[in-house]
Amino acid sequence: MSDFLNDPPTGLNARPAADPARAGQAPGWEQSVLEKMALGLVKEQRTARRWGIFFRLVFLAYLLGVTLFAVSWFVKDDVMPTGDLAARHTAVVSINGVIDTGGNNSAEIVNRSLQAAFKDEQTAGVVLKINSPGGSPVQSGLIYREIKRLRAKYPDTRLIAVVEEVCASGGYYIAAAADEIHVDQASMIGSIGVLINGFGFTGTMQKLGVERRLYTAGENKGFLDAFSPVDPEQRDHVQGLLADIHQQFIDSVKTGRGEKLKETEEVFSGLIWTGAQSLGLGLADKLGSVAEVARDEFEAEELVDFSRRKSLAERLAKRIGVELGQSFADGFGSSIAGPSWQ
DSSP, X not given: OHHHHHSOOOGGGOOOOOOGGGTXXXXXXXXXXXXXXXXXXXXXXXXXXXXXXXXXXXHHHHHHHHHHHHHHHTOOBSSSOBSOTTSOEEEEEEEESOBOSSSTTSHHHHHHHHHHHHHOTTEEEEEEEEEEXXXXXXXXXXXXXXXXXXXHHSTTSOEEEEEEEEEETHHHHHHXXXXXXXXXXXXXXXXXXXXXXXXXXXXXXXXXXXXXOOOOSSTTXXXXXXXXXXXXXXXXXXXXXXXXXXXXXXXXXXXXXXGGSOOOTTTTTTOEEEHHHHHHHTSOOEEOOHHHIIIIISSOOOEEEXXXXXOHHHHHHHHHHXXXXXXXXXXXXXXXXXXXXX
């Protein structure tokens, strides 16, 4: 009997011997492993779903871009022209915003609009509607000269500049080429000047213990670098450039306004004036709006808008060109913006 009791159990009542590999593990470890596997699977599914959404969005954006580009390619002009071309009309060309190379106020765009307005046989007169703080001296000068050319080519067609909110700097440079300038008494006029602006960080860098390392080929290549001390000779050179461009501005205003202009140092100092004040200074001729000019000056109340606008395809192509040009310029260390009439 004692031998039977001391023998290991067999049959149905026998318990399996402990697995040496699982010895020392806490109860419930199997459930913990399963939970970790499930969480890992959920994370993998979430990651896969997010990447799937990302690639679908990229594809949709690409498809949308291609579609817009294809559609806009056949629509070169968003507005060119609008109105009753059959009736005797006043042609309107607008300059709204900053005058620059890449936008709708570039010389290329504005000049083509002006050419179409003057060429139209039903045009009684042209209104150049201006609401601009200024911009590029080059683009402003190109538009100024084209107005002069068109006025000489079509001597019987008058061009009157009508100022709404602002006609400053490059905007006024352009207006000076018109036969007359009409304003509202609260318009902002003038700012006959030119500037180049920037910042200097040399003192800040010294306080922070930052050393500027600039390598150039050409002793003046890095002039006006914001992180280098100002060189007096380079500063004088830049001031000379500004004075030269400023004199070009002054000469053009004098030529355009003629004897109507009251030439004083203040007029050419860069100050801005109200429309009411500009009349007394000879910077403007009359008070009037586009509708008033069409009715009273041209006797053609029908307005036809000849303002051209770049299509989406043109804007995209221009933007790509600008980005490539900027990348090229950055590679050669271009560190200064062009002069601005703003």
